[in-house]
Amino acid sequence: MRFHAQTQYVLHAMSKTAILPIDVQFGDCDPAGIVFFPNYSRWMDAASHHFFVSCGLPPWRAIESLPGCVGAPLLEIHTRFHTSVTYGERIEIHTRVEEWRGKVFIQQHRVTRGDTLICEGRETRALCLRGSDGRIKAVPVPDFVIAACTQRADASTDKELP
Amino acid sequence: MRFHAQTQYVLHAMSKTAILPIDVQFGDCDPAGIVFFPNYSRWMDAASHHFFVSCGLPPWRAIESLPGCVGAPLLEIHTRFHTSVTYGERIEIHTRVEEWRGKVFIQQHRVTRGDTLICEGRETRALCLRGSDGRIKAVPVPDFVIAACTQRADASTDKELP
Amino acid sequence: MRFHAQTQYVLHAMSKTAILPIDVQFGDCDPAGIVFFPNYSRWMDAASHHFFVSCGLPPWRAIESLPGCVGAPLLEIHTRFHTSVTYGERIEIHTRVEEWRGKVFIQQHRVTRGDTLICEGRETRALCLRGSDGRIKAVPVPDFVIAACTQRADASTDKELP
Amino acid sequence: MRFHAQTQYVLHAMSKTAILPIDVQFGDCDPAGIVFFPNYSRWMDAASHHFFVSCGLPPWRAIESLPGCVGAPLLEIHTRFHTSVTYGERIEIHTRVEEWRGKVFIQQHRVTRGDTLICEGRETRALCLRGSDGRIKAVPVPDFVIAACTQRADASTDKELP
Numbered sequence: 011m012r013f014h015a016q017t018q019y020v021l022h023a024m025s026k027t028a029i030l031p032i033d034v035q036f037g038d039c040d041p042a043g044i045v046f047f048p049n050y051s052r053w054m055d056a057a058s059h060h061f062f063v064s065c066g067l068p069p070w071r072a073i074e075s076l077p078g079c080v081g082a083p084l085l086e087i088h089t090r091f092h093t094s095v096t097y098g099e100r101i102e103i104h105t106r107v108e109e110w111r112g113k114v115f116i117q118q119h120r121v122t123r124g125d126t127l128i129c130e131g132r133e134t135r136a137l138c139l140r141g142s143d144g145r146i147k148a149v150p151v152p153d154f155v156i157a158a159c160t161q162r163a164d165a166s167t168d169k170e171l172p
Numbered sequence: 173m174r175f176h177a178q179t180q181y182v183l184h185a186m187s188k189t190a191i192l193p194i195d196v197q198f199g200d201c202d203p204a205g206i207v208f209f210p211n212y213s214r215w216m217d218a219a220s221h222h223f224f225v226s227c228g229l230p231p232w233r234a235i236e237s238l239p240g241c242v243g244a245p246l247l248e249i250h251t252r253f254h255t256s257v258t259y260g261e262r263i264e265i266h267t268r269v270e271e272w273r274g275k276v277f278i279q280q281h282r283v284t285r286g287d288t289l290i291c292e293g294r295e296t297r298a299l300c301l302r303g304s305d306g307r308i309k310a311v312p313v314p315d316f317v318i319a320a321c322t323q324r325a326d327a328s329t330d331k332e333l334p
Numbered sequence: 335m336r337f338h339a340q341t342q343y344v345l346h347a348m349s350k351t352a353i354l355p356i357d358v359q360f361g362d363c364d365p366a367g368i369v370f371f372p373n374y375s376r377w378m379d380a381a382s383h384h385f386f387v388s389c390g391l392p393p394w395r396a397i398e399s400l401p402g403c404v405g406a407p408l409l410e411i412h413t414r415f416h417t418s419v420t421y422g423e424r425i426e427i428h429t430r431v432e433e434w435r436g437k438v439f440i441q442q443h444r445v446t447r448g449d450t451l452i453c454e455g456r457e458t459r460a461l462c463l464r465g466s467d468g469r470i471k472a473v474p475v476p477d478f479v480i481a482a483c484t485q486r487a488d489a490s491t492d493k494e495l496p
Numbered sequence: 497m498r499f500h501a502q503t504q505y506v507l508h509a510m511s512k513t514a515i516l517p518i519d520v521q522f523g524d525c526d527p528a529g530i531v532f533f534p535n536y537s538r539w540m541d542a543a544s545h546h547f548f549v550s551c552g553l554p555p556w557r558a559i560e561s562l563p564g565c566v567g568a569p570l571l572e573i574h575t576r577f578h579t580s581v582t583y584g585e586r587i588e589i590h591t592r593v594e595e596w597r598g599k600v601f602i603q604q605h606r607v608t609r610g611d612t613l614i615c616e617g618r619e620t621r622a623l624c625l626r627g628s629d630g631r632i633k634a635v636p637v638p639d640f641v642i643a644a645c646t647q648r649a650d651a652s653t654d655k656e657l658p
Contacts, residue, residue: 036202036203036545041205047408048372048376051375052370052521052523055372059521080366083368085415086413086415088410090410091410097203098549197376198383199379209570210535213533217359217534218360221360246577247576247577248576250573251573361532364526365522365528370523
């Protein structure tokens with residue numbers, strides 16, 4: 011148990027972090043004047059794609075060594091909302107991979123406005139290919155993907171959340 | 173000129189009308205408490221699909237006599253907004269084909285709440301196939317599509333807008 | 335601990351269930367041809383409102399005995415996705431209150447297509463009023479709200495999930 | 497008639513232009529793999545707000561000399577679509593005021609990808625206040641708003657569309 015927690019921590023520390031800024035629009039907000047929460051899911055999905063592109067990877071469907079790749083569909087999302095945001099404000103989504111777990115990985119998205127944590131989400135995704143029989147199945151995430159998303163030990167200047 | 177106008181009128185009168193009800197949700201509304209207008213475009217697109225299905229046609233991509241059909245993408249939209257709607261209200265979208273014009277057709281959507289006209293939109297669409305060279309091109313709307321969307325002369329009981 | 339679990343179960347069993355049907359549209363789907371998942375959050379929010387209205391309650395902001403009520407904003411969402419849905423399909427959202435916990439309650443949404451479970455979400459919400467000082471604070475959910483959402487012991491014919 | 501056209505041209509030439517870049521996301525696209533068109537309306541609304549803020553004006557509701565201002569709701573939209581866009585692409589929305597017409601003004605939005613014109617929209621909006629009787633009514637656009645949106649004659653370095 012304790013070992014597992016340590017492993018998680020180490021992987022967590024090693025992931026690169028990508029930051030996606032969002033300018034919240036009038037139309038993103040509901041009659042209470044605050045962001046309608048499904049928009050956070052929309053932005054986290056954008057941040058998930060943005061993370062991998064920022065790590066230098068092609069879009070999932072364009073990875074030649076993964077023929078038939080359909081992407082990394084969601085298995086599970088979990089989001090905690092701490093405070094609200096309104097239009098005219100800028101937020102940032104800080105995205106990293108929290109854990110690689112075989113065919114599955116967990117992305118963490120921290121949404122901030124300045125120093126304030128707005129909400130925090132975790133997405134569990136599986137890397138999926140369409141086989142020659144037309145069926146979609148999850149496959150282990152290849153090492154080159156994990157390597158691209160991981161900071162080198164000496165990369166002390168990489169962007170990091172405080 | 174005058175002849176053209178008459179033709180238009182006749183075609184207009186002959187189109188079937190399909191009605192799509194929409195229950196306006198909290199999340200469809202903006203900080204002013206009224207429907208955020210891009211939702212009307214979203215609903216009109218749904219109403220366009222709903223119209224053809226209501227006329228007994230398969231979805232565009234499933235029409236066997238139109239191999240490679242990619243649907244009827246939009247060329248132009250034009251909407252006039254008369255009054256606003258808020259959540260908890262039910263609206264209806266009354267959709268017909270106003271004009272068949274070769275490869276192009278014009279759909280009219282009248283959005284109503286009870287007897288009140290909320291907004292009125294026109295969409296110009298082209299029926300498109302993907303050819304064997306991979307390119308998309310517009311094709312004339314086949315007669316069987318037009319026939320399916322047209323009321324028979326004796327169909328006096330078909331649903332009609334007042 | 336055991337007592338708490340029992341209480342949960344009893345409350346769970348006693349909640350009314352409201353069913354919101356959704357016809358999935360072309361525009362709800364992404365380039366993979368399946369529902370873009372933030373739409374499930376949007377529909378679950380609609381289902382949350384629909385549940386309370388179906389239980390005979392006014393909209394949150396119109397409850398006279400809760401002056402200044404701003405509704406029941408989300409604290410947390412958790413959704414597990416089991417299989418995908420495409421356009422032209424009808425799904426249903428089966429919504430109940432799983433637990434009342436003072437100022438907080440948990441709504442469960444089971445999204446089904448026929449007998450297939452598509453996804454299952456839990457929303458944690460807090461009932462909030464705006465005080466005379468302009469600040470928003472959570473308040474205990476009043477008994478009349480809980481009563482309205484609860485099946486009478488003899489209401490054996492109420493709609494229930496199988 | 498001719499005079500009117502000239503006036504329009506002059507006003508057109510004098511408006512500032514604001515440019516809003518948009519990175520098109522996977523979730524903005526439909527099963528055909530291209531932007532679902534209501535998103536263009538959403539982005540044009542954002543571009544309308546962005547234009548006025550770029551001109552140095554406060555948000556509509558915060559303009560002190562316009563007490564009760566509820567913004568500039570849409571009366572009419574008209575968009576022509578020329579070609580499609582997919583995810584991973586960056587587009588820009590070039591926004592200006594094409595005409596000031598008393599209580600009404602027309603905004604033009606040109607959506608481009610590099611040198612390619614994707615679509616072009618016109619929004620007719622009315623500046624509206626909520627009166628002391630609670631009713632909303634259109635009012636003439638004040639001179640200071642028009643002045644803020646207009647290029648000075650000597651401002652030859654202002655950003656302009658080619």
